[in-house]
Amino acid sequence: MIAFLLRRIGLLIPTFIGVTIASFGFIRLLPGDPVLLMAGERGLTPERHEALLKQFGFDRPLWEQFLDYFFAIFQGDLGQSLVTKEPVFSEFLARFPATIELSLCAIIFAVALGIPAGMFAAVKRGSTYDHSIMGTALVGYSMPIFWWGLLLIIFFSGILKWTPVSGRISLMFFFPPVTGFMLIDSLLSGQKGAFTSAVSHLILPTVVLGTIPLAVIARQTRSAMLEVLSEDYVRTAKAKGLAPVRVIGVHALRNALIPVITTIGLQVGVLLAGAILTETIFSWPGIGKWMVDSIFRRDYPSVQGGLLLIAAIVMIVNLIVDLMYGLINPRIRHTGG
Amino acid sequence: MALLEIENLTVEFATAGGQFRAVDRLSLQADAGDVLAIVGESGSGKSVAMLAMMGLLPWTATVTADRLQFDGKDLLTMSAAGRRKIIGKDISMIFQEPMSSLNPCFTIGFQLGEAMKIHLGLSREARRSRAIELLDLVGIPAPEKRIGSFPHQLSGGMNQRVMIAIAIACNPKLLVADEPTTALDVTIQAQILELLLKLQQETDMALILITHDMGVVAETAQRVSVQYAGQKVEEQPVASLFDDPRHPYTAALLAALPERAHSRQLPSIPGVVPGQFDRPDGCLFAPRCTFATNRCRTEPPERAKGDTTSALCFYPLRNGVPQGHPGKEAAE
Numbered sequence: 264m265i266a267f268l269l270r271r272i273g274l275l276i277p278t279f280i281g282v283t284i285a286s287f288g289f290i291r292l293l294p295g296d297p298v299l300l301m302a303g304e305r306g307l308t309p310e311r312h313e314a315l316l317k318q319f320g321f322d323r324p325l326w327e328q329f330l331d332y333f334f335a336i337f338q339g340d341l342g343q344s345l346v347t348k349e350p351v352f353s354e355f356l357a358r359f360p361a362t363i364e365l366s367l368c369a370i371i372f373a374v375a376l377g378i379p380a381g382m383f384a385a386v387k388r389g390s391t392y393d394h395s396i397m398g399t400a401l402v403g404y405s406m407p408i409f410w411w412g413l414l415l416i417i418f419f420s421g422i423l424k425w426t427p428v429s430g431r432i433s434l435m436f437f438f439p440p441v442t443g444f445m446l447i448d449s450l451l452s453g454q455k456g457a458f459t460s461a462v463s464h465l466i467l468p469t470v471v472l473g474t475i476p477l478a479v480i481a482r483q484t485r486s487a488m489l490e491v492l493s494e495d496y497v498r499t500a501k502a503k504g505l506a507p508v509r510v511i512g513v514h515a516l517r518n519a520l521i522p523v524i525t526t527i528g529l530q531v532g533v534l535l536a537g538a539i540l541t542e543t544i545f546s547w548p549g550i551g552k553w554m555v556d557s558i559f560r561r562d563y564p565s566v567q568g569g570l571l572l573i574a575a576i577v578m579i580v581n582l583i584v585d586l587m588y589g590l591i592n593p594r595i596r597h598t599g600g
Numbered sequence: 601m602a603l604l605e606i607e608n609l610t611v612e613f614a615t616a617g618g619q620f621r622a623v624d625r626l627s628l629q630a631d632a633g634d635v636l637a638i639v640g641e642s643g644s645g646k647s648v649a650m651l652a653m654m655g656l657l658p659w660t661a662t663v664t665a666d667r668l669q670f671d672g673k674d675l676l677t678m679s680a681a682g683r684r685k686i687i688g689k690d691i692s693m694i695f696q697e698p699m700s701s702l703n704p705c706f707t708i709g710f711q712l713g714e715a716m717k718i719h720l721g722l723s724r725e726a727r728r729s730r731a732i733e734l735l736d737l738v739g740i741p742a743p744e745k746r747i748g749s750f751p752h753q754l755s756g757g758m759n760q761r762v763m764i765a766i767a768i769a770c771n772p773k774l775l776v777a778d779e780p781t782t783a784l785d786v787t788i789q790a791q792i793l794e795l796l797l798k799l800q801q802e803t804d805m806a807l808i809l810i811t812h813d814m815g816v817v818a819e820t821a822q823r824v825s826v827q828y829a830g831q832k833v834e835e836q837p838v839a840s841l842f843d844d845p846r847h848p849y850t851a852a853l854l855a856a857l858p859e860r861a862h863s864r865q866l867p868s869i870p871g872v873v874p875g876q877f878d879r880p881d882g883c884l885f886a887p888r889c890t891f892a893t894n895r896c897r898t899e900p901p902e903r904a905k906g907d908t909t910s911a912l913c914f915y916p917l918r919n920g921v922p923q924g925h926p927g928k929e930a931a932e
């Protein structure tokens with residue numbers, strides 16, 4: 264188990280270096296530079312432009328800038344935002360809970376709906392239920408997030424006026440963040456109606472962000488389940504006289520979950536990518552929105568640091584998924600070493 | 601009345617090419633203490649018939665029978681819930697592939713305990729001690745340790761012993777063993793069979809043994825039912841079957857044994873079992889039968905009502921000679 268863990272961590276190192284290079288290079292490929300964007304409409308003289316670039320160190324050769332950046336990372340320093348002058352890491356941490364909260368809700372939504380839907384479709388395969396579940400999943404999967412988000416806002420916020428349009432909580436409420444998770448903080452604040460307000464702000468973004476993972480999980484569960492249901496051990500379970508609920512929910516599901524867990528893990532990347540759009544649509548103050556804002560400002564340190572942190576999170580989550588995979592699949596646990 | 605009574609069991613599968621009859625008017629009986637062997641080539645519907653009896657076939661199968669009774673209860677009209685009270689408890693089954701018949705995600709102990717929990721309502725500790733007892737009974741060393749093992753940590757032979765332990769956990773009255781040794785190597789095969797027979801004798805349960813192995817039949821069974829293309833072609837006590845086979849198919853099977861007692865595998869006869877699309881009009885064995893006449897090719901042989909064991913043949917053999925056969929010329 265330890266050896267397995269070490270090997271997996273070893274594999275992460277080259278990936279990490281690659282991500283560092285990519286995140287550094289990506290933002291510099293975009294036209295424009297931070298100085299120009301800070302100057303904005305007023306513009307500035309070429310001499311002043313030169314001087315400011317020099318002041319920030321952007322006049323030096325790229326490889327030099329990169330090496331500086333690279334070695335700073337290993338000292339735990341991601342640099343400072345050009346805009347706020349705050350350390351990138353604390354900027355990230357301040358917004359991270361909002362994204363975590365949204366992503367967690369989205370994945371819980373996707374798993375809680377996707378696994379039962381996929382199981383049901385598999386058990387009733389070929390029926391109208393199966394076709395409608397899988398048809399809906401296909402639509403959900405192909406829905407552009409932006410369009411889907413706007414559609415839901417128009418319908419539920421605009422026409423029905425059930426949910427708020429943007430933000431994490433109504434402006435009526437204010438309390439200092441304790442955990443950074445609005446659902447928990449609103450409860451802790453003890454203010455009447457705060458929690459309900461937080462929940463109602465979460466619903467639409469959760470649905471929008473969770474739709475693609477939901478569709479993917481439902482489809483994967485269905486196909487894994489179909490495969491497992493024709494296995495010999497399922498027949499053995501039936502031959503014991505077990506009720507269908509137990510045969511499907513225990514014997515088949517446990518095996519079908521093995522590929523589904525991997526799929527769920529892979530959705531973390533999808534979620535973080537989706538968070539960028541979702542947070543922008545709903546003005547959700549998380550790292551996705553922060554990334555978009557930073558890109559528009561050409562805030563080099565924020566973008567490269569933010570991308571690096573997001574990549575690190577995806578890698579860590581994938582590692583955790585691999586470990587869980589071993590827990591749920593005894594064959595890996597004992598043979599993988 | 602026998603423990604298990606099957607009369608004219610028919611199973612049809614809905615396939616892309618239409619209905620396929622995998623079991624055709626099969627009748628069987630088994631009583632406590634019986635060891636009945638079912639033999640026949642691959643595809644002759646041995647497994648399907650037993651799975652139909654237990655209600656384990658997929659939804660594409662249509663099962664009909666004039667009678668399908670176990671212990672006086674009608675399995676056919678019984679509700680699914682009612683049937684689940686019987687299978688796994690009074691009737692249990694061992695499958696051909698021990699490695700894939702156990703769930704890879706659960707421990708041996710868990711899989712052993714399940715049936716005891718639902719059928720006998722045993723507590724956790726009682727299940728554990730009974731599981732250890734059972735593993736010991738089927739000859740698994742260090743059962744206290746094995747209880748926490750997963751199937752992939754055991755050999756095929758050990759897994760088959762576990763399957764047997766699961767099958768006998770609730771003291772069944774009828775045990776169906778579907779080619780329990782085919783996937784195992786020869787030395788293990790003998791041990792597993794010996795174990796099955798020992799358990800059968802100790803508990804006086806009925807044992808239906810499906811096999812390809814004529815050697816196994818000779819050594820273990822009391823009665824033998826020979827199946828061909830979904831039909832039972834004849835049934836006899838084991839000694840007289842080997843002495844004087846009545847159906848040309850049985851005779852061909854036995855004749856193809858190079859040295860009867862030595863061959864372990866079912867011998868091959870020229871030709872193949874008819875499938876869905878080449879089912880003959882007359883006797884199903886006619887295309888491969890050396891005695892087949894025009895009548896055999898056009899008219900299916902039937903048994904008299906109430907007769908379920910005689911050879912399904914117009915000219916049953918007596919000491920190798922077809923009775924009432926019109927002779928070589930007419931056979932052409």
Ligand SMILES: Nc1ncnc2c1ncn2[C@@H]1O[C@H](COP(=O)(O)OP(=O)(O)OP(=O)(O)O)[C@@H](O)[C@H]1O
Binds near residue numbers: 615643649660
């Ligand atoms: N689910 C199914 N759908 C369609 N046809 C099936 C199904 N299960 C079995 N059959 C067919 O029924 C026939 C009988 O199969 P069965 O498994 O009972 O044969 P068998 O006598 O047990 O053979 P073997 O010795 O190889 O186990 C075969 O032709 C098989 O293809």
Ligand SMILES: [Mg+2]
Binds near residue numbers: 646647648778
């Ligand atoms: Mg079979």
